[in-house]
Amino acid sequence: MYAFEIYSFVKKLQKKFRTKDPFEIAEACNINIRYRDFNELKGMYTVIQRCPYIFLNNSLDEYMEKVVLFHELGHHFLHRHQVVSAFKEHGLYDMGSKLEIEANIFAANFIISDEDVMDNISYGYTSEQAARALCVPHEMLLIKLNDMNSRGCKLNIPFIPKSDFLA
Numbered sequence: 001m002y003a004f005e006i007y008s009f010v011k012k013l014q015k016k017f018r019t020k021d022p023f024e025i026a027e028a029c030n031i032n033i034r035y036r037d038f039n040e041l042k043g044m045y046t047v048i049q050r051c052p053y054i055f056l057n058n059s060l061d062e063y064m065e066k067v068v069l070f071h072e073l074g075h076h077f078l079h080r081h082q083v084v085s086a087f088k089e090h091g092l093y094d095m096g097s098k099l100e101i102e103a104n105i106f107a108a109n110f111i112i113s114d115e116d117v118m119d120n121i122s123y124g125y126t127s128e129q130a131a132r133a134l135c136v137p138h139e140m141l142l143i144k145l146n147d148m149n150s151r152g153c154k155l156n157i158p159f160i161p162k163s164d165f166l167a
Contacts, residue, residue: 003105003150006078010109013077020110022069026054031076033069043068045075052076063135067107074106075099108144111136117144117155127158 017025026033032051035058042064044055054072056065079099112134120130131141139161149155 003147006102006105007109007147007151009077010106014110022066022073022110025073026069029076031073043072045072047080052080064137067111067136067140070107070110071103073110074103078102078106104140104143105147108140108147112141112144114148117141117148121155 013025014020017028019025023033029052032053034053034055036055037059038055038057042057042060046053046055054069054076056068056072060068079102082099116134117130120133125133127141127145128138131138134141142157142159142161145153145155145157146160149157
C-alpha cells in the first residue's frame, strides 16, 4: 500500500470511529488487548482462533503505549492476513519489512495531524521540540514529515528513521 493510500485510509477510519483513542477503536473492532512482561518487545499483533489480539509491554508509559497500540492497529487494518501468516510461518518479526514501515505510517497519521505539524513549524520548533510538544517519539514525527512530503509538502527532515524504532 502506498503512503497516500494509508493517509486516505486513516482519514476514513477517523471519520468512521469518530475518535483518536486507540483503545476505543480496538474495542469497537473486538480486538483483545493483553499486557505482558516483554523484555524488549513493545507490542505484537496476532490472531488466535480468528480472534485478533494486541499484546502490549506492560512497562510502556502512556504516550508510548498509544504509539505502540496505533502501530499494532495498523497491522490489524492493513496486514491482518499477512501478519498472521508471518507469525505462523516464520515466528520472527522482520523489523525492516514493508509491513513495519506501513504500520508506522498508519500510526503516525493517526496520532499526528498535518495541522499539528504545520502549527509546530509556525512556532519555529525543531523536529525534536515538535515531537516533545506532541508527546511522540522523534522518529514518529519524522515518519509523519516524510509522509507529508510524499503527499507534496516540502518539509525539511533531518534524517529518515529506521522502521524498527519501536523494537
